[in-house]
Amino acid sequence: MKSQALKGHLDLLLLAILAEGPAHGYAVIEALGVRSDGEFDLPEGTVYPALHRLEKAGLLGSEWSVVGGRRRRTYAISTQGRAALTEQASAWDRFSSAVARVIGDHSANGEPSWA
Amino acid sequence: MKSQALKGHLDLLLLAILAEGPAHGYAVIEALGVRSDGEFDLPEGTVYPALHRLEKAGLLGSEWSVVGGRRRRTYAISTQGRAALTEQASAWDRFSSAVARVIGDHSANGEPSWA
DNA sequence: ATCTACACCTAGAAATACTAGGTGTCAACC
């Protein structure tokens, strides 16, 4: 817990989207927007470098293609990526319920600890 | 949403702890550990600068004292800080439920979008 | 005397996410 207890969660989101099937970067951004009901409208400058990072880490593979005259780089999750997804999803569960415990429970208003 | 959609959540945690009553830095770290059931065991180098930042931003006030021969800096949340807490708590709710929507729902496995 | 817990601090490194540009294709519209 001492190590990066408050890490970012973008990798988890990207892996989750790609766990449903291969997609290219632009489609990943749109899927995140749709699946989050508009909460996530991530700039390309955030997502593309992250995809590159995940590919370099072996969690994704990619392939170029041309569709309708436009080139696309389609990413697919790897076995390692699925393992990372499982791990990060459970880390998210722990993290988010810990946050809930901290911010909820505003009832225990007895003596302040500093007396 | 386009702007810092994935911000860190430390400020929220600190404000939530201090909303229950004033406390000094070391006590805040311990309270976070206890309230999160050990999930958050944050290094001092993470927490102290964050408290300074929040004070500079006007969300906290602080006062020095000496207890048992040891000097302490006790922080208290300000009115602005309470407003920020309310705002950040609801941002957290939106954020965490959006994450849940993205990583849950692994059933819709129809045609991949890339055809 | 030394060690641990308490209690504070900072500088610099590492990582993350964003801004702000850039390239090029295609379809629609004027």
Add this chain to the structure above:
DNA sequence: GGTTGACACCTAGTATTTCTAGGTGTAGAT
């Protein structure tokens, strides 16, 4: 024929956050 907007990719540099790795000093117990 020219512009505009959606599609689709990219990177360099910046801002911010968080962590590492030290440092100082008091008090109490061994």
